[in-house]
Amino acid sequence: MSASGFTVETARVLAEVAHNRQKDKLKRPYVEHVFAVGDALADFDDDIRIAGYLHDIAEDTPITRQALEDMGVSERAIGIIERVTRRLHDNPDDYAAGIRFVAEDHDATLVKIADNAHNSLPERVQALAEKWPDKAPNPRYAEARPVLYRAVPKEEIRLILERVNPHLLPELDELAD
Structure with missing residues (x-):
C-alpha cells in the first residue's frame, strides 16, 4: 500500500471504472491495455504500479489531478502519471521529445516501457x-525503445518485458551488447 492509503487494487478498480466502455483501435476493451501495463509492473513498488494502472487516466478520461489527490493517490504516483501524459508535455505533437522527457525520470520510464511493450505485441501490430x-x-514505438532502455537498468526492463512482451527481449539483449 502506498503511504497515502490508496492501494494498487483501488487503482485497478478506478482504471476499470474510468475506462469503462472505451475501445482501442481494434475495438477491444481499452481497459485490457491499462491492466496489461499495470500488471507488467508487478515487480515494482506500489506507486509505480498505481501509475501503471492509471497511466492513461489524465489522457483519456475527465479525471483530474485534483480528483486523484482527493482520492488519496500519492504525489509520486501523480507525478509519474503526469510525466507520461503526452497532452501535458510542452509540445504534445513531438513524440520523440516526449519520450526524452519521460526518460529523464526513472519511474515514468518504467511505466512507459510497459506501455510501449504492450502496444508493441506482435499480435497487436499484425492485427x-x-x-x-x-x-x-x-x-x-520501436524508435522510442532505445531511448527508454538507456534510462533504466536492463534488469528492470527485463522484468517488465518478461511479463508483458517477451518478444522484445532479443531487442533488449542487442541494445545491451
Whole structure:
C-alpha cells in the first residue's frame, strides 16, 4: 500500500471504472491495455504500479489531478502519471521529445516501457496492419525503445518485458551488447 492509503487494487478498480466502455483501435476493451501495463509492473513498488494502472487516466478520461489527490493517490504516483501524459508535455505533437522527457525520470520510464511493450505485441501490430493494410506501421514505438532502455537498468526492463512482451527481449539483449 502506498503511504497515502490508496492501494494498487483501488487503482485497478478506478482504471476499470474510468475506462469503462472505451475501445482501442481494434475495438477491444481499452481497459485490457491499462491492466496489461499495470500488471507488467508487478515487480515494482506500489506507486509505480498505481501509475501503471492509471497511466492513461489524465489522457483519456475527465479525471483530474485534483480528483486523484482527493482520492488519496500519492504525489509520486501523480507525478509519474503526469510525466507520461503526452497532452501535458510542452509540445504534445513531438513524440520523440516526449519520450526524452519521460526518460529523464526513472519511474515514468518504467511505466512507459510497459506501455510501449504492450502496444508493441506482435499480435497487436499484425492485427492493426490487417485492419489498415494501406497504412504502414508507425515506427515510433520501436524508435522510442532505445531511448527508454538507456534510462533504466536492463534488469528492470527485463522484468517488465518478461511479463508483458517477451518478444522484445532479443531487442533488449542487442541494445545491451
